[in-house]
Amino acid sequence: MAENGNGSVKEGFEMPEIKYTKLFINGEFVDAASGKEFETRDPRTGDVIANVAEADKVDVDLAVKAAREAFDHGPWPRMSGYERGRILHKYADLIEQHIEELAALDGIDAGKLFAFGKAVDIPGAIRMLRYYASAADKIHGETLKLNGAYQGYTLKEPIGVVGVIIPWNFPSMMFFLKVSPALAAGCTVVVKPAEQTPLSALFYAKLAKEAGIPDGALNVVNGFGPTAGAALTSHMDVDNISFTGSPEIGSVIMQSAATSNLKTVSLELGGKSPMIIFDDANLDMAVGLASAAVFFNKGEICVAGSRVYVQEGIYDEFVKKVIEVAKGWVVGDPFDPKVNMGPQVDKVQYERVLKYIEYGKRDGATLLTGGKPCGEKGYYIEPTIFADVKEDMKIAQDEIFGPVMSLIKFKTIEEAIERANCTKYGLAAGILTNDINIANRVSRSVRAGTVWINCYFVFDADAPFGGFKMSGFGRDQGMNAIEKYLQVKSVITPIYNSPWL
């Protein structure tokens, strides 16, 4: 592991001023009805950054009421798609003017790399917003071929009030992954950001207002899952709920939707994504991609390539090289541009990752490198690699959400496919090979929502993203995502003396 910077906090970085800490309801920043607040902490130090208003059921009710009113009587769904698109483009322009500040907010709130936030996270969120801004005038119904003398067509109508619950690992991307298509469709939205990372969402709320998004069309209620989250998912006036997070919570949300008003649900949940490396792969590329796939963002990413399957012909050499790469991975203050990996988001996650490392050792996997915390304070963990991992071990089954790679050797394509699918998850997969037949076969055989061939983490606004199996259902991104926020209405009327049917 690098000598410099590991686990340390960089001095002298000017922290952004925390301007917005209240709830954003009906176009105004307001305190929680109860007056309660909670602390959001800097994961580098565990210190409190700010006290943030804590929403409860009462506040969620107010936010939903505002969103309902904005949908039922407000201008947002009644303006043309072009007009909505113009406002969303303006919104994107405003975010563009604050990239640095927003990246810093996500940096201190989530421990994310500042340089990466500036270069990737925030521009990615902007790109997402622009994609849907220009999709707003491209939502098409269809005219139909009916079995009789009828004229039929479909209308794609905005579904109504959308509840959005997002995680802390990509606060900005997740916000716009959900909010942009919902707003483009003409829906109104109530967002509950993760309690770990409420700050950038509040900033986005403020910019939304500045861009001209009408009051009530976008509301942000910070708070906790069991209170604010539950109130939103069980609300009788919410028409759709879109969630990204853990499978356990996904299940609770779906039940909550079922026992309230049968609102439609989309879930983007966990993963235990396989990275399958075949003998013919370019070894250096494979080592680079495999380590980035699991160490990127401290492993706190639902699509982490956390099970690495390597074919036996290159296994030994792969192991040698991947250990080197892991050791060279610099852990430290996310505001330091030399750093590859910041701290885990909070104490709970930090302890959970360390616990899984213990499970790995206990179950008989071979610890090749890492395995320990680093630094004197904060939640830093070394990039960790286990070899000789079996599918029945806990570290191969559960989502660790930390920088822990499980290495597995395989012989044949059939074996790789079978073992890669031996998981309750199905979010993503990586395939490394230059053999077109292997690539085509494995990409159809792996039961996962995204397959990256000779690349990884290539997210794009135009590429639908979501899971098979317990990784969830429904898709974010792409034109598919807009469908979640639309109702389909068939309109049929008799047609007389038509020259064609």
Add this chain to the structure above:
Amino acid sequence: MMGQRLVSSLLSRCLYASHRILNPLTRQERKLGLATRISQRFSTLTAIEDPVTPPVEVKYTKLLINGQFVDAASGKTFPTLDPRTGEVIAHVAEGDSVDIDCAVKAARKAFDEGPWPKMTAYERSRILFKFADLIDEHNDELAALESWDNGKPFEQSAKEEVPLLSRTIRYYAGWADKIHGLIVPGDGAHHVQVLREPIGVAGQIIPWNFPLVMFAWKVGPALACGNTVVLKPAEQTPLTALYAAALLHEAGLPDGVLNVVSGFGPTAGSALAGHMEVDKIAFTGSTGAGKIIQELAAKSNLKSVTLELGGKSPFIVMDDANVDQAVELAHSALFHNQGQCCCAGSRTFVHERVYDEFVEKAKARALKRVVGDPFKQGVEQGPQIDEEQFSKILEYITSGIDSGATLVAGGGRAGNKGFYIQPTVFSDVKDEMTIAQEEIFGPVQTILKFKNLNEVIQRANASPYGLAAGVFTNNLNNANTLMRALRVGTVWINCYNLLDAAIPFGGYKMSGIGREKGMDSLNSYLQVKAVITPLENHAWL
């Protein structure tokens, strides 16, 4: 827009009381300086005084090739004229086949070597969005230049057409990163992808009636798809295309991606349509020129062709119609833009039960139409584009009178300078009359009478054209029947001339081939490539 029309319709009602019915002119009257005499009789038009000086200067008069403004290789120029006076606005470089070769070469290089088609679609879209913002910033300059060169009311340019230009560019900018091919099921164990690739170098020839709107319809989808373009604006109106192209370069368009060659059809236009290195030609203009273009494409390299040509579009007023509203809509359907619209509602079919009332009110509305300097506020109608069109329209008016149609309003020149024509209305028009069959492209409304739905369907369809139709009724079943029975590319029901960026536009029959605007237009600028590869041990098919 509809609201405004209704308001003006209501306002106009108070003027209807004083109209007078005119007797058809005698043959002798026609022989004696017909135009001026009619002009004197229908003197409700505003006087055409000294022209207002347009608030803009002409910055660009050269050819735009490979990112540079250059003179024509021959050094030749041609004058572009002010239709208000017939005087020269500017001398513009005149491209011919040598210049077209240079422009195609630049476009070819920009396509084959990039960077334009090699950029990400998102990057292309950012440049087009920037272009749209620049158009908005220069709205009034573009509008002034457009009205000066074309003669259309400045308010129409500034409030409708330049905004429609930026709107259409934004629409296609937004498509750039949403162009999807399908993954197609094979019959056997094959993986099949469909790639939608840019087609290459697109030649585009646009008309003079809506220079900037036509620029948007052509250039927007072509560039969004990743093509490069050689554009030939109409020789009557070369100025705004050059200005817009300059703004597009300011927005960051790479050199050679859009080349603008001003010039004439038989020289520059033919060279483009017949060029072996041009992969696609898109043309908007007359049916006659459209035939030549298709022939040139066929004789050269079989480039694919999109044609948006003439029309003789029916506007059908059913017996349940509110006559005042129908009159207003039919009036604007025909007279908008001096009647110089390919989709003009130039055959006004009116149900016999409301026919007489309709004719009287249509006449009154035409007499009230404000003709004058397009730069004056409140002017509804400016001059026709040029002397050729002006004379042609007057000939059609003569032909209408000769064939026995009743001239109820207008019928001649307005003023004594420039190319102004009085808003003209004929009633008792029969299907076989020339004025009911040919595209007049001027402010001449022809009103025909019909008895029932089947009859009007048959008569409306009895035309070599099939561009558009208007239907005026609140009867749902009649509306639905007409909507399907009319053999035209656009049917407007209780509205007209709605030309949103997302609505496909184009013709049946001799009104053309292909569609512009909407998603459909993308198809004109994309090649489809199917990619097939076997699957071994497939998990599913």
